[in-house]
Amino acid sequence: MGLKATLSRPLAAYIVRQYAHWQHDPIGTQQQVLRELLAQGARTAFGRDHDLGAARTAADLAARVPVRDYEGLKPYFDRVKAGEPDVLWPGKPLYLAKTSGTTSGAKYIPITKESIPNHINGARDALLHYVHRTGQSQFLDGKLMFLSGSPELEMLNGIHVGRLSGIVNHHVPAYLRRNQLPSYATNCLDDWETKLDRIVEETLPAPMALISGIPPWVQMYFDKVVARTGRPVGEAFPNFNLFVYGGVNFEPYRRKLFDTIGRPVNSLELFPASEGFLAFQDEPDNPGLLLLLDAGIFYEFVPAEQFFEPNPPRLTLAEVELDRQYALVLTSNAGLWGYSLGDTVRFVSRYPFRVLVTGRIKHFLSAFGEHVIGEEVEQTLREALIAYPEAEVTEFTVAPLVSADPATPSRHEWLVEFARPPHDAAAFAAALDAGLRRRNSYYEDLRAGHILAPLQLSALPAGAFRRYMKSQGKLGGQNKVPRLSNERTLADGLISE
Incomplete structure (x- = not known):
């Protein structure tokens, strides 16, 4: 020593x-x-x-x-x-x-x-x-x-x-x-x-x-x-x-x-x-x-x-x-x-x-009155990754997806960059939805009342978050990706990368 x-x-x-x-x-x-x-x-x-x-x-x-x-x-x-x-x-x-x-x-x-x-x-x-x-x-x-x-x-x-x-x-x-x-x-x-x-x-x-x-x-x-x-x-x-x-x-x-x-x-x-x-x-x-x-x-x-x-x-x-x-x-x-x-x-x-x-x-999601916080989505994701051990996540964020059709409910969109995707993406998305319903009573009420549809899982290509953060001058250092937002600036920016 x-x-x-x-x-x-x-x-x-x-x-x-x-x-x-x-x-x-x-x-x-x-x-x-x-x-x-x-x-x-x-x-x-x-x-x-x-x-x-x-x-x-x-x-x-x-x-x-x-x-x-x-x-x-x-x-x-x-x-x-x-x-x-x-x-x-x-x-x-x-x-x-x-x-x-x-x-x-x-x-x-x-x-x-x-x-x-x-x-x-x-x-x-x-x-x-x-x-x-x-x-x-x-x-x-x-x-x-x-x-x-x-x-x-x-x-x-x-x-x-x-x-x-x-x-x-x-x-x-x-x-x-x-x-x-x-x-x-x-x-x-x-x-x-x-x-x-x-x-x-x-x-x-x-x-x-x-x-x-x-x-x-x-x-x-x-x-x-x-x-x-x-x-x-x-x-x-x-x-x-x-x-x-x-x-x-x-x-x-x-x-x-x-x-x-x-x-x-x-x-x-x-x-x-x-x-x-x-x-x-x-x-x-x-x-x-x-x-x-x-x-x-x-x-x-x-x-x-x-x-x-x-x-x-x-x-x-x-x-x-x-x-x-x-x-x-x-x-x-x-x-x-x-x-x-x-x-x-x-x-x-x-x-x-x-x-x-x-x-x-300020990073919470309540576009529909659900009051979802970061800890809830992070715990939900962790639980899903335990259930689907083949999957690995590089980065993710969650945003509202407001339906333009009055007959179709709105929903949450989970934008996830996978290092390794789950074998069954639909089942993985259902696990996320079920986990959030258990953790957040407001989300459960909105889902049970069909005010919100099941969440949408959008898998992003490798490097999407890195490219977006770079385009915003926020690559590296102390910069962090928001987990949640009430609007779609980040989500739309990621999708366009």
Whole structure:
């Protein structure tokens, strides 16, 4: 065992003990975080506009600060981007994390001196918890590969701007940097496919031990490794023993990824976002992600079914229930106040508080009143793949298919790119339909009342999702395919590819 692997074990034990302190009093920890945030927020333009100086409790915050997404807070974000200090947080942020996908174009999320440790320490502590729980630290002596965006940063009004993964790349500890792949020059390449080819060239000769990234983009990398070597990834990289992922539900990708690897490999799930590093899998055999409560983020939870009401309830950690869908709302030392992250979670344990990431609050399908969420379609697909083990899915999405004929019911359309199709596509489609009927009572009622016809399964040609994402400038990096939508922009774009 090398020096890094050896030294990581006492450090891991220390970090786990530190986490135990705040886990003993999670509610009190969150209350203290909120008090500190309000004290800082009172010194800002936002704080003056919302009377944060008089706020002390979560109820005070909710009374003064409405739930708003990026668009709702955009006038303040624009002032920060213009270089004005003391707008959302005292001073100027260190960075603006640039992301895409809003109606007004790119988002610029502040990362402050106080919030950057959350992003760095969250990933570090996830790995150290893994070391402590499993006793496996040998991966730290091998090569570590992170599929990420470019680390090149721009300067805008005195603030560095770049992709979150590129920003974080600048904070990789020095003792790990010499283990890190791909090289800086390769990471700076903008064209995803060129970059991926270069990554394959750099990693194939290396003793890869840890590979990290968003599952669909890692799958593209794995496919190139297999095509280049003619061997499963696990044979091409015999030292590879830990796959770290986040950003999307792993289950739809798990089977194909591990088939491509060709042997068992441990996995570790993270919950990172440009707005903060929120949770990680702290126990290898427990799929729940430990919510980070002492990292400068105060959490509120809006019941998903009430999110779009005029004044939805905003619950604190003390009020949440198990196995209920919540939309996440953040107030943080990045200068986010009542910020709707857009993600939904479901608590699977309390004390400690662990969640599963279940989807996006805006990515639901209710074109006909069915209120289908991402977790339901992902579980339904997983169940169908178990029933039809010959099938493998590369990517999928679900959209409404509205009938132009009043005599013919409308239906859902599942657009699926198969790595290997099922032997009986009609039976597979029927299994999907039956699974969704069991999971969603609204869908069942619409199907039973013949308001909706059985779903339509549309098999897409190989590479359809990749080509569409490339045409939209969203190939690779942190970009993700929406599971559900209430309109057909994505579906029609895929069909036309």
